[in-house]
Amino acid sequence: MNSAVWRLRKLLASSPECTKDNHLRTVGPETILEKSAWLDVDTWALLQTAQTTLSSVAELEPCGIKDILSVLYRYEGPFLDGEEADWVLEERERLHSVFVQTALTVVRHLGQQARHHEAIQLARHALRFDPYREELVRYLLIVLALDERRNDAIRYYDHWIGLIRKELGISPLPATRATIEEIRNLHDVETLQHLRARLFGTDGRQRSLS
Incomplete structure (x- = not known):
């Protein structure tokens, strides 16, 4: 705790708007960081x-x-x-x-x-910090495919599956395997609609039959 407080004080002190002990105060067992207009x-x-x-x-x-x-x-x-x-x-x-x-x-x-471009960028950013989050991987694969980058989606999946097998010793979840199979077989409008429906949490094929 003392080390963390010291690091915070040092960061605050580097700003010209900060006055000594004006924003980070220790009161008994508590350390309080007060909000201020300049403090982001x-x-x-x-x-x-x-x-x-x-x-x-x-x-x-x-x-x-x-x-x-x-x-x-x-x-x-x-x-x-x-x-x-x-x-x-x-x-x-x-x-x-x-x-x-x-x-x-x-x-x-x-x-x-x-x-799609913004979705792809954000998904890649988030996966930097949680590379094995499968729901996020599925969304990235889907938006890549919808952005007419089907080959990029397949390459990403092939690289990613190699990582999880090597690092974690596991295989993808059924939902992830189903998603990549749809992308590999993305040759008609029906499959494209079904893939897009995954972003809405629905199954396009089941819906079309109901």
Whole structure:
């Protein structure tokens, strides 16, 4: 804890707007970081973005999505990497989970809106920090295929499956295998529609038969 507080104080002191002990205070057993107009804390922005995204992403205007993307791209890995205190580990896992779930939601939304390039970029960014998250991998494969980059999707999958077998000793989930098989056999409009339906959480073939 002392090491983490020292690192935070050092970061704050590097800003000309900061006055000594004015924003990071220790009161008894608690250390308090006070909000300030000049102090841009990524964790606050990430949590606010997640709350907005997970509650009403379908209602957001394009400018709102742009703001969300700017926050997600600021995520650069584990919170206070190198610190192993219990509270740091807990907060690190919480923030990582929030980032991944928000990224998943936004990638899916962008894919639904046919904003494939943006969806691909965000999926690749998120997979830098959680490369074995299969739901995110599936979304990336789908939007690559919908963006007429079927061969890129197949190459990505072949590389990724080699990694998980080597590093984890496991095979992909059935849903992931089904997705790549559809992409490998993407030769007609029906298959394309079924693939697109996966972004909406529906099965296009079952729906067409109902």
